[in-house]
Amino acid sequence: MATFQTKRISSRSVKVDVATAKELLVAHKVRPNRHLGELCWAVVALILLGLLAFWVAGNPAFEWDVFAEYFGQGRILEGLWNTLWITAVVVAISVVLGLGLAAARLSRLPVLVAVAWGYVWVFRSVPVLVQLLLWFNIGYFIPAFTLLLPGGLQIAINTNDIVTATGAAILGLSLHGIALAGEIIRGGILGVPIGQTEAAHVLGLSDGYTLRRIIFPQALRSITPALANMFIEQLKGTSIVSVLAVKDLLYSAQEVYATNYKVVPLLMVATIWYVIITSVLSLGQYVLERRLSRSSGGPTAPRGIRGLLNGPTRVHNEEVRLGI
Amino acid sequence: MASDGPLLRVANVSKSFGANIVLDDISLSVEPGEVLSVIGPSGSGKSTLLRCVAQLESTDAGLIELDGEVLGYVLDRGRLAAAPKRVIRAQQAETGVVFQHFNLFPHRTVLENLIEAPVRVKRVGRANAIALARELLDRVGLSDKADQYPDELSGGQRQRVAIARALAMKPRLLLFDEPTSALDPELVGEVLDVIKDLAHTGTTLVVVTHEINLAREISDHVLVLDKGRIVEYGTASVIDHPQNSRTQEFLSRITAH
Numbered sequence: 001m002a003t004f005q006t007k008r009i010s011s012r013s014v015k016v017d018v019a020t021a022k023e024l025l026v027a028h029k030v031r032p033n034r035h036l037g038e039l040c041w042a043v044v045a046l047i048l049l050g051l052l053a054f055w056v057a058g059n060p061a062f063e064w065d066v067f068a069e070y071f072g073q074g075r076i077l078e079g080l081w082n083t084l085w086i087t088a089v090v091v092a093i094s095v096v097l098g099l100g101l102a103a104a105r106l107s108r109l110p111v112l113v114a115v116a117w118g119y120v121w122v123f124r125s126v127p128v129l130v131q132l133l134l135w136f137n138i139g140y141f142i143p144a145f146t147l148l149l150p151g152g153l154q155i156a157i158n159t160n161d162i163v164t165a166t167g168a169a170i171l172g173l174s175l176h177g178i179a180l181a182g183e184i185i186r187g188g189i190l191g192v193p194i195g196q197t198e199a200a201h202v203l204g205l206s207d208g209y210t211l212r213r214i215i216f217p218q219a220l221r222s223i224t225p226a227l228a229n230m231f232i233e234q235l236k237g238t239s240i241v242s243v244l245a246v247k248d249l250l251y252s253a254q255e256v257y258a259t260n261y262k263v264v265p266l267l268m269v270a271t272i273w274y275v276i277i278t279s280v281l282s283l284g285q286y287v288l289e290r291r292l293s294r295s296s297g298g299p300t301a302p303r304g305i306r307g308l309l310n311g312p313t314r315v316h317n318e319e320v321r322l323g324i
Numbered sequence: 325m326a327s328d329g330p331l332l333r334v335a336n337v338s339k340s341f342g343a344n345i346v347l348d349d350i351s352l353s354v355e356p357g358e359v360l361s362v363i364g365p366s367g368s369g370k371s372t373l374l375r376c377v378a379q380l381e382s383t384d385a386g387l388i389e390l391d392g393e394v395l396g397y398v399l400d401r402g403r404l405a406a407a408p409k410r411v412i413r414a415q416q417a418e419t420g421v422v423f424q425h426f427n428l429f430p431h432r433t434v435l436e437n438l439i440e441a442p443v444r445v446k447r448v449g450r451a452n453a454i455a456l457a458r459e460l461l462d463r464v465g466l467s468d469k470a471d472q473y474p475d476e477l478s479g480g481q482r483q484r485v486a487i488a489r490a491l492a493m494k495p496r497l498l499l500f501d502e503p504t505s506a507l508d509p510e511l512v513g514e515v516l517d518v519i520k521d522l523a524h525t526g527t528t529l530v531v532v533t534h535e536i537n538l539a540r541e542i543s544d545h546v547l548v549l550d551k552g553r554i555v556e557y558g559t560a561s562v563i564d565h566p567q568n569s570r571t572q573e574f575l576s577r578i579t580a581h
Contacts, residue, residue, distance in 0.1 A: 199427035202378050203441035203493060204417025207409060217431045 066265040070256060071272070079252025080273055086170060086248065087235045093174040094234070095227065098181025103211070105186050116182070123179040128172060129240055135168040136244050169241035173234065180230055188223035189215055221292055228285035232278055239274075249273055329392065331356045331528050332377065332497055337386030339372060339552075346372045348552040350386070354497070354545075359529045361539035361560075364549035365574050370532045373549070374501050377530065378421045379412055390418060391496060417445050420490030420498040424505050426482045428474040434461070434485050435470040438492045446493065453492070460488040464518050480511030484518055491522075498522065500531040536563060536579050550574070 009015060016024075024030065056062060070076055104116035123131075139159040147155040163171070192215050200210040242251035253270040257263045330353035339347040346369045354360050362370045375381040377388055379395055388395045395415050398407045407415070429437050438457035442448040448456070461467045464484040474482055483503055490498060500519065504512045516538050523529055523542035533539055539546055540563050548556035548571050555568045566572045 193427075195423060195425055195427040196429065198380050199421075199423065199429070201413065202380065202416045202419065202421040203489070204413045204445035205441060206413055209444060214429055 061264050062268060063262060063265040066262045067268050070253075070262075070266060070269050073256075075252050075256060076249070076269055076273075079247055079249040082166075082247055082252075083235070083238050083249040084277070086166070086173075086238050086241065086246070087231075089170055090173040090177050090238070091231050091234055093170075094177030094181040094230070097174075097178045098185055101178055101182030102185035102189060105182070106189060120179045120183060123175050124183075128176050128237065129243065131176060132169060132172040132240065132244055135163065135172045136165060138163050138168070165241075165244040165246045169238075169244055169246045173237060173241070177230070177234060181227065184226045184230065185219070185223055188219035188221075188226070191222050192218045224292055225285065225289055228281070228288065232281050232285075235277060235281065236274060239270075330354055331358075331391055332530070333389040334373075334377065335387045335389070337373075337376060337383050337388060339369075339376060339381065339384050346552050347376070347383075350549075350552075350554060352547060352554070352557070354528060354530060356528055357526045358544045359523045359531065359542050361543040361546045362530065362532045362549060363534070363536070363539055363546065363563075364555075367551075368549040369552040370549045371501055374421075374499050374530065374532050377497075378419055378499055379416050380421075390415065413445075417441070417493055418496050420493055420495035422483070422486050422490050422498070422500045422503050424502040426474070426479075426486045426506075428482055428486055428489070430474050433471050433473055434466070434477075437474070437485060438489050441489075442492050457488070457492055460491050461485075463491075463521075464488045465514075478511060479507045480514045483507065483515045487515075487518055487522075497528050497530065500529065500533065502532055502534065504533070504535055534578060536575070539563060548574075 057064070101116050101119065104112040105120070107113060126134075142159050144156045144158050145162070147157070149155065189211075196214055196218065197210055200214045201207075205214070238248055239250040241248055242254060245251065247255075250270050253266040257266040332352075332354040334350055334352045337347055337350045338345070348369075350369075350373060352360075362373065364370050372381060376383050377390075377395075382396070387397075393415070396407050396412060397404050398411060399405075428434075429440070432440065435454065435457055438460065439450065439453040442453040442456065443450055458467060458470065461470055464487060466481060466484055466488070469477060469481065469485070474485065477485065487503075503519065504515050507515065512535070516535065519529075519531065519538065520542055529542075531539070531542070540560050543560045546556070546558065546560055546562045547554060548562065548566070548568070550568075550570050556562050556566055556571045562571075563575060566575055
C-alpha cells in the first residue's frame with residue numbers, strides 16, 4: 001500500500017492496487033455495479049410511455065367503449081380468420097415454390113436460370129397493389145379459359161367465375177411472395193462456404209444429395225429469420241386485399257365504420273389484432289431460432305428478454321470464412 | 325483391375341484463369357505406394373494441380389489418369405465425351421482430399437461426418453461403416469470425440485477428423501492441400517504425425533505443403549513448382565541440393581526459420 005500512489009479520480013473513489021483489491025475481494029467488500037445512465041434512460045422512457053398511455057386513454061376520440069364492443073365481435077373475428085388463413089396459404093405457396101425458384105436460379109442449366117431470373121425481375125418490380133388489381137381484372141384481357149376435349153367438344157369457363165376477389169388476392173400475394181422467398185433461400189444457400197460443396201463432391205456425394213443434406217441444413221440458419229420476417233410482412237401485407245373487397249380484418253373493420261362512422265375505434269380494433277398476431281409470430285420466430293442454433297451447435301440467443309430483443313449472437317467472421 | 329503402370333499419371337496438363345497461366349504443360353506420375361510432395365512459392369500452381377486431380381477444377385488441356393482410367397472423360401461409341409456428373413462423382417470417390425480448411429460438415433457429429441459417404445456412396449452397411457469409422461478415429465487418436473460436433477474440437481483435431489473422413493472411403497490416392505497451413509503452430513505436430521504414419525504404411529499420397537521437414541522425411545519424390553512449371557523433380561535430396569536458382573532462393577527463405 002505504501003509504494004502505491006493513490007490517486008483521486010472522483011470525490012469518492014481512488015485508484016486501487018492489487019494487494020488492496022485482493023484483500024477487499026476476500027472480505028466480500030464489493031459494491032454492486034451502478035447503472036446510473038441506464039436507470040436515467042429507463043425513467044425517461046417510462047415517463048414518455050406513461051404520458052402516451054394517459055393521452056390515449058383519456059382522449060375521447062378513441063372511444064374505448066366502442067373499441068371494447070367490437071373487439072371480439074363476430075364480423076371482426078371472421079375478418080381475422082380470413083386474414084390468418086389467406087396469410088397461411090400465401091406463405092405456404094411462397095416457401096414451397098420459392099424453394100423451386102432458388103434451385104432453378106442456382107442450377108447449371110442456362111434456360112432455368114434465365115426463366116427464374118426473369119420471374120424474380122418481373123414480380124419484384126411490380127407493386128403488389130398494382131398486381132392485385134391486374135389479376136382481379138384479368139377478365140378484361142383473358143375473358144375465358146377454353147378447354148378442348150377429345151371429339152371436338154369445348155368447355156369455356158368465364159374467367160370472372162374462377163378468379164374471385166380472394167383468388168386474385170392469393171394469386172397476387174403468392175406470386176410476389178415466391179419471388180421474395182426464392183431470393184431469401186438463394187441467399188442462404190450462397191452463404192454456405194463453397195468448401196462444403198467441394199468436400200461433399202470429392203467424397204462422391206451427388207449434387208442433389210449435397211444440396212439437400214449438406215448445404216440446405218446449414219443455409220437454414222440464415223434463411224429462417226428472414227423467412228419468419230417475411231411471414232410477418234405477409235400477414236400485414238394481406239391488409240392490401242381490402243381494396244378488392246376481400247373480407248379480411250381491415251375490410252371488416254372498414255365495413256363496420258362505413259355504417260356507424262366510428263372510424264378511430266374500429267381502426268384501433270384492427271391495429272391491436274395485428275399487433276397481437278405479430279407478437280405471437282415473433283415469439284414463435286424466437287423459439288425457432290433458439291432451437292435451430294442449438295441443433296447446429298452454433299451461437300444461441302441469450303435466454304429471456306435480452307435474447308428476445310437482440311436475437312442470436314453473431315457468428316465470428318473467422319468461423320464463416322473458414323467454414324468450420 | 326489395377327494396371328501395372330503408375331497409379332496417377334498427369335499428362336501435359338495446362339490451366340489458365342483468364343490471362344493468368346496457372347499450370348503450364350505439367351506431366352508427372354505417381355507409383356502405387358509412393359509419396360510425392362509438391363512444394364513451391366504461393367501462386368506457383370501447386371494447389372490448382374491438386375484440385376485438377378481431385379476434379380474440383382477443369383483442365384484446359386492435357387489428361388489425368390487414375391489407375392488406367394482417364395478422369396472426366398468417357399468413351400462414347402468410339403468418341404471421347406465429357407463424363408456425366410455421376411461418373412465424375414464416382415471417380416472423385418476413389419480419391420481422398422484433405423483440405424487446408426478441413427471442410428468438415430458442421431451440422432454433423434464427427435462419427436456422422438465419417439460414415440456419410442461410405443453409407444451413401446459405397447453402400448456400406450451402417451454398422452460396418454460405424455465400425456470402420458471408430459477404427460479410423462482410434463488410428464488418428466480421437467476415439468473419444470465420435471459424438472462431438474466439429475466446432476467443439478481444436479484445429480488439429482478437426483484436421484485429424486478430416487483425414488479419417490477421407491480414409492473412410494478407402495481411397496486409392498490421398499491428396500493433401502496444405503493440411504497444416506490453417507493451424508496454430510503448436511497444433512501442427514499432431515497432424516504431421518498422422519500424415520507420417522500414413523506415409524509409412526504404404527498409402528499413396530500427394531502432399532502439397534510448406535512443411536519442408538515433412539517433405540524431407542516422408543517423400544519418395546519431391547516436385548518443385550514455380551509459375552506453373554516444374555522446375556525441380558527428384559528424390560527428397562532435391563530439397564537440400566536444388567539445381568534451379570529460383571528453387572534455391574525459395575528453399576533458403578522457408579528453411580531459414
